[in-house]
Amino acid sequence: MKISKDASRKAAEKSFSEIQQWMQHQLLHPQFAGDYEAFVKSTSKLSAKEHMRIYQRSYIARLRDCMVAQFPALSHALGRQLFLQFADLYLLEYPSKSYTLGDLGQHFGAFLEETRPDKDAEVKESWPDFMIELANFEFLVNISFDEKADENYQKATAETKEEALQLVPVFHLLKHNFPISEYYKEAVNDRNPELPFAQESYCVLLRRDYRLGLFEIYPIQYHFLAKLKETQSIAQAKQFLINQFKVVGDELENHWQQWKTKWLEEGFFVKR
Amino acid sequence: MKQKVQELPDLGLGLGLRGEHFNHILEYKPAVDWFEIISENFMDSGGRPRYVLDQIAEQYPIVMHGVSMSIGSTDPLNYDYLKRLKKLADEINPKWISDHLCWTGVLSLNSHDLLPVVLNEESLQLITTKIKQVQDYLERPLILENPSTYLTFQQSTIPEWQFLKSMVEETNCGLLLDVNNVYVSSFNNEFDPIEYIEGLPHENIVQMHLAGHQHNGDHIIDTHDSPVVDPVWELFSLAWERTGGTSTLLEWDGNIPEFDICHAELLKAKNYMDGFKKQCIASETMQQDIQTVSNPIDFMVSNVAKDFVDS
Incomplete structure (x- = not known):
């Protein structure tokens, strides 16, 4: 796919830093359409958007896999689909800041507490309490496995x-x-x-x-x-x-x- | 920096150390020349992974291979990370430390993916500056791997092999040539893998990686979950000839089979060490059409739930 001279000039002006911030935003927020052609070259097989889509897909799939590995019992309790919905929201709210995937789920219990559906209700349901307890327990299991x-x-x-x-x-x-x-x-x-x-x-x-x-x-x-x-x-x-x-x-x-x-x-x- | 890249030894044929194989290695002490560890799996470990590593490091040469240095990020270097990396190196005495020519995040976030860097003069200058800082801090050469990539930036003006060559000239860092990644990236970004390998500074290639991938028709994903395909073996043969032979390692990170299967796959490399015979790399047919993830997490997350004693 050819791009116009004006678009080409604008693309060339993007700094190293701008490019990385754009790509990271695309990974974290794939729902917002990006100006793919300004940053990514198309090939004969894939458009710029399709090239970017490979990274978007891998980003969330990898972290979902990690969340399931860290919280297998909670994943069972909620059912895989609902667990992944919670995990996706958690990863948006608490994107990883650690160099190790071992820390990925460290705020998950707190996140479930913050977002429990009956948060403002006077009478609380009990199932969120169970999920929160289970999440905190499972993260402790991960910590205990490798703690010094x-x-x-x-x-x-x-x-x-x-x-x-x-x-x-x-x-x-x-x-x-x-x-x-x-x-x-x-x-x-x-x-x-x-x-x-x-x-x-x-x-x-x-x-x-x-x-x-x-x-x-x-x-x-x-x-x-x-x-x-x-x-x-x-x-x-x-x-x-x-x-x-x-x-x-x-x-x-x-x-x-x-x-x-x-x-x-x-x-x-x-x-x- | 005391040590030079050219002084690093040829370790022979090695395997990536994975938790699934811990018991086999400890029990049978297989005849593998060396093991490569994922640095982050052991940097903070006070449990079984580190306990096993200490035993294996007494019997085999070890190389540390990282995934989180993010040398290509516009964020500053994370010296807390480097401090932990250096501490582990001081404790297990690896033959060298490697990571990837990539970035994992900016603004203090980590995507836990090996993201592609834009290849131009601006990024070259920033990355070479950071390589020098890392080498000064670690007091040893840094070895950097070409990542598998799935896109090329509009702003890239330098071919990757030329970028690596310039990087080496400026810093005298070492290269870890992942032959499978060259093949994967060349397919996805439409460049000639032979030209790529021919253009590298062969004297600075310290190590090579081999792995399997998944061909999805219009793109290839670097899955490390299957045997090495013939076109990659052909490229390995070329790289072996150009480098004069160097430490070579097989990575198998997803659907990890029994140790002996991994080892047998590694030993196939001996069949490709007698010279590059072809002038082009054979094409490969699509294997599967399912959604897969590059850089699977299996090797970065311990399967803790399955590690309980009966209780």
Whole structure:
């Protein structure tokens, strides 16, 4: 396709910076028709617009793929089409500013909160709460997989003295208003879970030997582990349960022995 | 800059290191000459990827290949990025560090694509200035790859091969010649791939890339998800002859097969090292007509959900 002398002169006047800002705008906002001929040469096979369209298509497809990879359970919960609609809007509102795709979904939970359909309603629906909790959880899973931590530890065993037990360095203790951990495991293992009703749940997300582990726990265990994480002292964690929850000492000791056996197997503890 | 491009070693035949192959490499220690990593996958890693890399780097030569330097952007260099890049290099001691002649975004945004630069005197001056800044900062030569491109700017006045040659003359940087990208770009932008390869400064070509692509009839997408096609092998043969042979690496980033299949594809390169026999590159027929993405993300995003232990 030939362009006029005037158009040719105008095209030649575009600076390096102008050209890049124009192209980036075309990627982020493909719905606005651009002056393609002023920037892009046509070939015998494709028009200037069709050449540009290859980049536009790849831009959104690549980032959509990344969002699905970072939020597989949320993608299942919303259904792929609706998830992609949310993802597209998110990418417009929060275009990536990071050199790594690992950060792409870092604001997704906040975005869902900001744009929830019942934002201004007095009575809120519960499903947006579930989606927001799930999004925040899934991003934490991504962070935990690769976060920096001292992995040069010695594993604790049944013989390790209680005073020497310490929680594994990557150890996240989580409380949710929905059964997030259970739903997540079902979804990523392709077991097609139904959307859950609200139900308080507690879980541990940890990394041992560079592998993630996810374990549901009881509320009383959550409080015990929270105190242990805070104080690094099993004695203080036990005392906390006795004081706050009126647990009888002997009963607690029985529970603790069972918890300890299970948690040692699951890799909760390293040797101090 | 202490090291010169011409002093960099010929590492032989290497493969792109991908998470899917971690266990195989650790267990079987395959006879691959070297591995190339995606720098960004390991720069901030404190988890399994970095743990595995440290083990592999003890046994194989490693080259760092980046996708986010954005040397062709009109934005200033990101020194936070460069600091992390240099730290990783200090820790794993790669044979060299490479990236692409491209930009990934402006105004502090990142498209996560390898976007084409306008090729003219203005961009040449800005890019050579930035290459010198990077080389000074990293204290080593920077190796830059020709990207696969899907458009040519109206404002481009210099052929890409000539642009690369001028860039090398001004900065003495190295080149990573991606032979598949030459083929893809030549089809999409209608230039002669043989003229392109003949015109490059061969003495500064430190490394070559090979990969598969997808032919969609009126354009080709650089998908890295299939075997290398014959016309690309022919171009490789020409490039091998002109360079006198140099470190060569196969990239396979989408639909990644088992390690042995990737390795067998890489070793086919030995069949094309005895001289360029043709005067033109054979044409290729369309393979598929589906929407595909260039530079697939599979190699840049860990499949975390599948990495859980039973719990």
